[in-house]
Amino acid sequence: MMMHIDLSSMLRQTLSCELYSNLVTRPTGAAVRSQIEALLADARERSLTIIDFSHVGMIDFSCADEVVAKLLLRYVAAERADREAYFLFRGVTDDHWDAIETVLERHGLALVLETDDGARIVGMVNDGERAAWEKVYELGRTVPSDLASALGAEERDAEALLVGLHRRRLLMRTEDGYVAVGGDGVRHD
Amino acid sequence: MTSVITVPPSLDDHSFEQVVEQLASVPPDGKLVVDARHTRWASPYGLTALLTLGQSRVERATFTAPDNEETASYWARTGFFKHADDLFDLHGSVPKVRGGESSVLLEITAVTKSEDVHDVVGRIQQKAQQILSKELNIDAKATVGFAMTLSEVCQNIVEHAGRGGFVAVQTYTWRKRLGRRVVVIAVCDAGLGFRQSLESAPGRVRSDRWDDAEALEEAVVRGVSRFRDPGRGQGLAGVRRYVGRWDGKVSVRSGTARIAIVPSWDDDVPLQEKLAPFPGSQVQVTIPERVSGGPR
Numbered sequence: 001m002m003m004h005i006d007l008s009s010m011l012r013q014t015l016s017c018e019l020y021s022n023l024v025t026r027p028t029g030a031a032v033r034s035q036i037e038a039l040l041a042d043a044r045e046r047s048l049t050i051i052d053f054s055h056v057g058m059i060d061f062s063c064a065d066e067v068v069a070k071l072l073l074r075y076v077a078a079e080r081a082d083r084e085a086y087f088l089f090r091g092v093t094d095d096h097w098d099a100i101e102t103v104l105e106r107h108g109l110a111l112v113l114e115t116d117d118g119a120r121i122v123g124m125v126n127d128g129e130r131a132a133w134e135k136v137y138e139l140g141r142t143v144p145s146d147l148a149s150a151l152g153a154e155e156r157d158a159e160a161l162l163v164g165l166h167r168r169r170l171l172m173r174t175e176d177g178y179v180a181v182g183g184d185g186v187r188h189d
Numbered sequence: 190m191t192s193v194i195t196v197p198p199s200l201d202d203h204s205f206e207q208v209v210e211q212l213a214s215v216p217p218d219g220k221l222v223v224d225a226r227h228t229r230w231a232s233p234y235g236l237t238a239l240l241t242l243g244q245s246r247v248e249r250a251t252f253t254a255p256d257n258e259e260t261a262s263y264w265a266r267t268g269f270f271k272h273a274d275d276l277f278d279l280h281g282s283v284p285k286v287r288g289g290e291s292s293v294l295l296e297i298t299a300v301t302k303s304e305d306v307h308d309v310v311g312r313i314q315q316k317a318q319q320i321l322s323k324e325l326n327i328d329a330k331a332t333v334g335f336a337m338t339l340s341e342v343c344q345n346i347v348e349h350a351g352r353g354g355f356v357a358v359q360t361y362t363w364r365k366r367l368g369r370r371v372v373v374i375a376v377c378d379a380g381l382g383f384r385q386s387l388e389s390a391p392g393r394v395r396s397d398r399w400d401d402a403e404a405l406e407e408a409v410v411r412g413v414s415r416f417r418d419p420g421r422g423q424g425l426a427g428v429r430r431y432v433g434r435w436d437g438k439v440s441v442r443s444g445t446a447r448i449a450i451v452p453s454w455d456d457d458v459p460l461q462e463k464l465a466p467f468p469g470s471q472v473q474v475t476i477p478e479r480v481s482g483g484p485r
Binding site: 015020021022024025026027028057058060061062065066069070094095098099102103106107 | 304
């Protein structure tokens with residue numbers, strides 16, 4: 001299941017006000033997150049949601065904690081495979097990044113950003129995780145042996161990386177292997 | 190008996206302490222006259238703190254406006270009398286407002302709920318970009334951080350004060366200490382204050398030295414919040430980072446203490462204790478004009 005959430009529209013619905021385009025204050029963030037969670041609750045299967053910041057003026061720390069960090073925390077490592085939720089963040093600019101980076105660091109989280117030339121992983125990831133994610137992004141659908149040979153690593157180490165990145169919902173697990181959130185093989189238009 | 194408090198000729202975060210000291214001997218329900226007749230200048234902190242003084246009184250106090258026409262006119266343009274009229278019995282000549290004040294980035298605005306913060310941030314953004322880049326020589330990108338800072342300090346009222354407060358943003362040339370232009374955010378409330386807010390945390394164990402000063406250190410320096418949520422406490426930490434990046438200053442007064450993150454250009458005291466008591470929290474953020482270059 002694919003979803004596109006324009007945060008600016010959701011913000012205006014939340015506040016019932018057309019004038020505001022900034023994601024500020026914790027109550028606003030909590031209300032917006034609740035709306036996202038309500039939409040996700042209807043998903044009966046694996047879902048990929050594009051969280052679109054394109055029309056958001058700015059976001060402050062408190063709101064980023066609610067909209068980004070708490071949203072990710074709820075779904076990262078959630079055990080029910082049939083309800084796995086993945087997120088791709090679109091339209092994030094320098095005006096949003098300071099607050100988002102701060103809350104990712106605070107909670108040890110990472111996410112996938114859509115960029116002009118594809119997607120990249122940001123936040124709290126170590127070098128091994130980053131290299132593995134980038135390789136999967138490049139390869140497309142990947143099984144442990146593919147990653148092991150691409151990285152020149154042991155297969156069990158490659159598998160551990162794939163499992164770890166999937167647990168963090170940065171890779172999507174399919175019947176045929178793993179694909180990077182935001183990468184080829186994951187439809188996200 | 191009616192007590193009279195004299196507002197100093199120049200009213201800022203330091204000289205406001207003279208007001209608080211005079212207030213200390215007046216019971217909250219005592220009759221009070223706040224005499225600003227001889228005041229010639231007031232910072233945004235001074236004006237918003239005066240309003241919170243009015244808020245804190247059980248019995249409505251009397252406020253005597255500045256005699257100096259220019260001063261009174263300026264205070265009117267900052268929106269001071271509009272709010273003071275709700276809190277005090279106004280005496281003296283209170284001018285009508287004619288046009289806005291160019292140095293006032295945000296006229297004194299009441300903050301009580303989350304929507305007020307949206308309104309404040311929305312109003313400040315465009316003007317802040319112009320002032321920061323053209324007058325203070327600060328990268329236009331800093332505007333977002335400035336709005337975030339404003340948002341977080343205003344949220345302090347909404348989240349912790351338990352009652353409304355006031356915010357004002359203004360630019361002026363700070364000749365006395367700096368000789369440069371500055372932009373100043375002042376956010377004052379007469380609510381719970383930091384110590385009482387932190388004490389309301391469930392299961393909180395107080396140290397032997399628990400007082401307003403330690404509460405300020407915990408909240409401002411260590412990012413402690415009354416909420417157990419690990420995501421809390423990032424707002425003031427973010428404010429400190431922004432202020433540090435632009436060589437600015439932040440000071441927070443609450444109860445009987447005042448803490449300041451002091452830049453090299455200032456000689457303020459980092460922590461003052463055993464001040465005369467004043468309810469709530471009073472925050473001031475000062476960002477100076479850049480002489481050259483970007484962030485440190």
